[in-house]
Every structure is written in C-alpha cells, then in structure tokens.
Amino acid sequence: MNNQMFTFFMMSFLGFSVAGTVYNVGDSSGWTIIGNVDYNQWASSKIFQVDDTLLFSYDPQYHNVLEVSRSDFHSCDATAPISAYSTGNDSIQIRSSGHYFYICGFVGHCQAGQKVDIRVPLSIQPTETLASGPAPAPIGWQMPTGPFINSGKSLVPDSFVLLLISFGFTLIDVYCKKSRIGFAF
Numbered sequence: 001m002n003n004q005m006f007t008f009f010m011m012s013f014l015g016f017s018v019a020g021t022v023y024n025v026g027d028s029s030g031w032t033i034i035g036n037v038d039y040n041q042w043a044s045s046k047i048f049q050v051d052d053t054l055l056f057s058y059d060p061q062y063h064n065v066l067e068v069s070r071s072d073f074h075s076c077d078a079t080a081p082i083s084a085y086s087t088g089n090d091s092i093q094i095r096s097s098g099h100y101f102y103i104c105g106f107v108g109h110c111q112a113g114q115k116v117d118i119r120v121p122l123s124i125q126p127t128e129t130l131a132s133g134p135a136p137a138p139i140g141w142q143m144p145t146g147p148f149i150n151s152g153k154s155l156v157p158d159s160f161v162l163l164l165i166s167f168g169f170t171l172i173d174v175y176c177k178k179s180r181i182g183f184a185f
C-alpha cells in the first residue's frame with residue numbers, strides 16, 4: 001500500500017516535471033561525425049514544442065555542443081557561441097518558440113555536418129480550438145430551445161391554474177375544518 005502510494009506520488013511528480021518530449025539528437029547515432037548523420041533531416045522529421053528537451057549524447061573528448069546564431073550556424077563559426085555544453089550528456093530544454101542553432105565546436109566537425117537547427121513553432125493555443133468547439137453547440141441547442149420556451153410559456157398559466165386549484169382546495173379544507181369545529185361546538 002505504501003509502495004503503491006509512493007509510486008503514485010513519484011509518477012505524478014515526474015509527470016509534472018517532465019512535461020515535454022525528450023528528443024535524443026541523432027536518435028541512436030547520437031551527436032557525432034561518424035556515419036554522416038543528416039541532422040537536418042532528423043530535425044525536419046520532428047515537431048518540436050515548448051517544454052521539449054533536446055538530449056545531446058556524445059563523447060566529450062571529441063565533441064561538444066554550441067548554441068550559435070543563424071549566421072554562425074551557416075558559416076560554422078564557433079568563436080562566439082550563445083551557450084556551450086560539454087558534459088557529453090546535455091539536456092537542453094526548449095523554453096520558448098523560435099529557431100535554435102547548434103553546432104559542434106571541434107575543428108572541422110560543423111563543416112562535416114555536425115550541426116542541427118531546431119525550429120520550434122508558436123504553440124497552437126488549445127483555447128482557440130476550445131472556443132470554436134462549443135460555439136456551434138449553442139446554435140444546435142437554440143433550435144430545440146425555441147419550441148421548448150413556447151411550451152414553457154404555455155406551462156406558466158397551467159402552473160398558475162394548478163396553484164389556484166391547490167389554493168382553492170386549501171380554502172375548502174380550511175372551511176370544512178372550521179365547519180367541523182363549528183359542528184363540534
């Protein structure tokens with residue numbers, strides 16, 4: 001029981017902390033120059049979103065990860081990186097939409113194709129689809145509410161009549177009781 005609860009709490013905790021998808025850059029090949037991995041093709045097959053994580057796996061002896069500008073990405077200029085990673089197991093979480101450029105800073109590696117650009121589109125707001133979702137529903141509901149309101153109007157006098165009848169019965173009842181009391185005396 002305690003173990004189950006612990007597992008539940010751990011799972012819910014992990015569910016909250018790891019919100020997005022973790023993408024292993026280059027999949028099983030990792031971050032390398034071996035095998036001529038087409039990182040451009042790898043990235044274009046994915047739909048990246050905010051909160052997703054890019055995982056660069058590599059041997060830090062031979063590679064690193066540099067986030068660079070668009071122009072530095074195209075010219076393979078590693079001299080002015082925006083940020084640098086060198087653990088060999090770098091998790092980079094995507095914080096906002098945009099276009100991110102990563103290269104390996106080791107001489108010749110970027111030119112050899114060890115470079116990847118990650119396009120993160122503006123997230124589609126679920127409120128938009130939700131707003132358009134229920135919108136047709138009221139239209140559909142207005143059709144039956146029309147006659148329902150009409151019948152409701154006809155019910156109003158009915159209930160008023162019922163009220164009058166019940167009031168009348170109460171009066172009769174009170175009158176009868178009074179009569180009985182009168183008879184008793």
Ligand SMILES: [Cu+2]
Pocket residue numbers: 032033062063064104105106109114
């Ligand atoms: Cu490299």
